[in-house]
Amino acid sequence: MANVARETAHGESGLDIQHGTKHFRAGALLWLPRVRWDPGHGRWPAVGRHRGNGRRYVNMVVRAHDLENFRVKGVYSEALVRSLNGYEHDPAAPRTLQNPWTRERAQETADSWNQPREPVRIDGHSHPWISVPNPPPAELQIDGETLHLAHYGTRGAHYSRTPPLVEWTPEP
Known part of the structure; x- marks a missing residue:
């Protein structure tokens, strides 16, 4: 998981500084599922609570450099597991992540993403x-x-x- 950066750069030459992104407020928690498809260089699928409706989880594609503070955290919410699993969700096992990473691999990946x-x-x-x-x-x-x-x-x-x-x- 990661947080949306406090300040994100947009526009020509990155001179337009905004707080958060269009869909997520600054500091919002985003969970990064294993990539099932390639959304393009520097873009990742993410699951989080939308800026407009803080009750539901939404799946969005975000720019990698708009994220900070990568870390590993457990998932306990059925709604979050359903969003992370996407079309692979099994209703018979509502709290089971499909194709999870090992904790060690997830920690190594988070540590590498935290290096600027x-x-x-x-x-x-x-x-x-x-x-x-x-x-x-x-x-x-x-x-x-x-x-x-x-x-x-x-x-x-x-x-x-x-x-x-x-x-x-x-x-x-």
């Missing part, structure tokens, strides 16, 4: 399978090639294959 990572662009091309820690290192080794940090901004770390220019200073 930044997307990488190399010479103007996005590489979604590569990420770097925040703040990014000045040099990055990929497949024996040294990449140099050219720019770091709101869209992640931009690396270049060419080394940075060195200023020449005359000797006195």
